[in-house]
Amino acid sequence: MNIFDRKINFDALLKFSHITPSTQQHLKKVYASFALCMFVAAAGSYVHVVTHFIQAGLLSALGSLILMIWLMATPHSHETEQKRLGLLAGFAFLTGVGLGPALEFCIAVNPSILPTAFMGTAMIFTCFTLSALYARRRSYLFLGGILMSALSLLLLSSVGNVFFGSIWLFQANLYVGLVVMCGFVLFDTQLIIEKAENGDQDYIWHCIDLFLDFVTLFRKLMMILAMNEKDKKKEKK
Template sequence: MNIFHHSIRFHALFKFSQISHSTQLHLKNVYSSLAVCMFVAAAGSYVHVVTRLFQGGLLSLLCSLGMMVWLSMTPHNSETEKNRLAILAGFAFFTGVGLGPAMDFVININPSVIVTAFLGTSIIFICFTLSALYAKRRSYLYLGGTLMSGLSILFLVSVLNMFFGSAILFKAHMYMGLVIMCGFVLFDTQLIIEKAENGDKDYVWHCVDLFLDFVAIFRKLMILLAMNEKDKKKEKK
């Protein structure tokens, strides 16, 4: 059998028969908003690293949390849609500013790590998102309890490491966190689908869930790559 005689139907790659048309439109809004959030967050990181107009730290964290609370308190309807999108942009901006200190650490080691981490995060995010979209509905929702337990373990490890200051324990914490956040991409994607199928079309808030997943994966991957690069430089010396 000659496989080259068969035409490849690329449209089939994007056919999600288990998801209703209205939910597919909802997901388009979610991912469009997510793309804008990434751009705005990149602008926030640029402001910190290059212009130094805003400094990442406690203040940027409080601002991003304030924006999230404000967004959660603003009702979802057609009249408030523009305001909520503006709040979402503000949240993404201050989140990007908050990445500044980690980027400063990475730039001192090797600036190219940032690009590598972003590309790696994008590939990871796309792969796990497609896995969730193509998988049977609700098949990954069982991960919720396991992922929350994993977050509890991460918190305990971070508290313990405050006393021990172990680099090995810190790396283990980062790798474990990276795996857990990949799991959250699967879980949150299918949870958004289920919410949309049940009438919850708040694409702005759903975007926040996925944006936080992306940022968490990017931060952890960036720091891990930077630490590995630093170890390589030490070995060469």
């Protein structure tokens, strides 16, 4: 038999029999909202790069925090859906604006870093998302405690490095943080499935979890590539 004559059954590949149809519909809404967030965040980043607003990082962080709290305080219902989608879009826009300083730094080092980092992040996010979707239900939920502990240690080391100023500790934070965020993609995806299976249909709030995972992954990978590019330039000199 010629193996090249075999046809790939894409319907079978995309069939998640262990996930109920209602949860699959919920996931479609989550990822549709995620796509909206990505588009709006890209617009926010473009606005910052074009305008070069110096205080954008601080103001956008404050604004995104306010919008997140507002969104959290707004109950999920059919009547508030449009309002919450607007808050989600505003949060994504300000998050994109907050990425502006890091984007400008990478553009100054080498503009090709941005598309490379984005494609790399998209591939990592997609692979770990599919791993979570195809894996047995709840198989990655045990990672929650480990990931939160690792995140706490990374936060403490980042605060401590403000006083030490160690470039090695900064780079270690980037690499370890990248691995931790990959774990969060697995954990958050399966947690969203479990919440949906138990009746939590708040796809807008679930979208924020995945969106923040993607943005953090992108930021860390972008900074790793920028640091490596700077090191290469120093070696050539």
